[in-house]
Amino acid sequence: MDTCLQEKLLSVLEYVLGRLARYDEGNPIGALLSMAPKPNSIFNKMKNLVGDQGINLTGSSSNSAGSPSSSNAKTAANQQQNSGHMGHSYVNFMRGSSETLRQFVTDEVWVNNLFEQWFSGQMNMINEWLTERLQQSLSPYQLTCLSFLVKKVHSDFELQGIDEELLNSKAYESINRRLKLEETNCALNENNASTNSSSSFTGANSFSLGNLGNAQAAVSNVSSVMEGAGAKVFALFK
Template identity: 40%
Template sequence: LMAADMIESCIKRTLQAFEKWLQKGGKSTDYMVPIGISAMINVVIDAKNQSLKLCAVDGIDVHQYHTKIDEFLEKVSQQMIRGLVQKLISVLENVLGKLARYDEGSVFAPIFNFTSQINISKVLNPASSSQNPPANELGLSYVNFIRANLEIFHQKINDELWILGLFEYWYTQTMNAICDWLTDRLDLSLHPYQMTCLGLIVKKTYSEFEIQGAPEVCLRSKTYQTIYARMQMEEANVHLKMEGGTGGERMFPARGEENDY
């Protein structure tokens, strides 16, 4: 009972500190999960791994102390995943907010249309424009944000199953946010800059989480398929407008033409 009480007290203080750390840092794509957050996650993971030894007698949970503390630790673990993903999604929401400035009919649209002559081939064939600034700098910065934080989780967190649960939830919430953003624009055609940035974000998010071991049932969810279909349509529109329909490689090819994507 004493061990269970001490673990609960320790984890409650850890969770309070964790939530305070999540409030730090902005919402820019420069955000990287602090080492302190990873350390607190590891405290909860280790407490869960050690709780049976500490709260039971010879592996037998006579008084249900271990059962109760194990349920508490699982609840805290899931709360940490939700809180951390919410922080990471706030970065995506900030990116989507910047892309919204290019919406048709937006007050700022005429200003941004001054630089609207973006050739999608710069995105599909970046080597052809290596001497110029990238046509989708915002999309690239978000992709780098994903890669950097995926690497931090792999290096700093000690439980592969916990990491996989985090990744699945992060990916699902990412696709939900993108799908909601597109749904709000069902009656609008995407600006070429919106298309190139969002197309890169969707494609690279899929591939990065696939590399990290996210299961296919999660990767190819109905939400993802809805996004894919919309991006196919928007990409075709951009090709027609920017290249007279003669554009080359597509980021979102028709079914059966995905190649290794």
């Protein structure tokens, strides 16, 4: 039963990592998924269109804004906004499974042993998944999901009483170093993109200002020529 339960729990993480693999560099499916709007972005657009208080069909917006149903609706909306990636969904599964095991299994020693093996299996699986991608960078969506997932798994299993030596294993340290490196690369890419956009905008402005100065000089030359020609014509009739 112990082995079967571990395989079932780890199969969920294997499924999540398989879904994240679709966002690998060079994968055409990942490119299409990256361009598609995420659920949280769609929610933000609808929130901007409708407003924080929503549409009131009864006409009493002031009363409904302070009602418990309105506050519950806002809480549900915030939860929907935060559950926009697979890392959040996996953490919810992990927490629900942990609570179920604690409630229905009375042998604490067996449960603690299961949690230790479950944590080690998760870290080893994520580390192997990242090792297969040493020659390529993670996409922003992959980085967001894995950073959230690893952080919450580590903190939740620490609260479950897992030994510190097992929590800070070599696999976890390797994952942590890789994610920090990916975060640094992502930040550098964003800075380079913003710098290039600002430099191109500055170049366009300088080019337009240069053209404007040339146009003004041409206009002044034409006006001086016209003035000279007018003076000559006036001298002929004098």
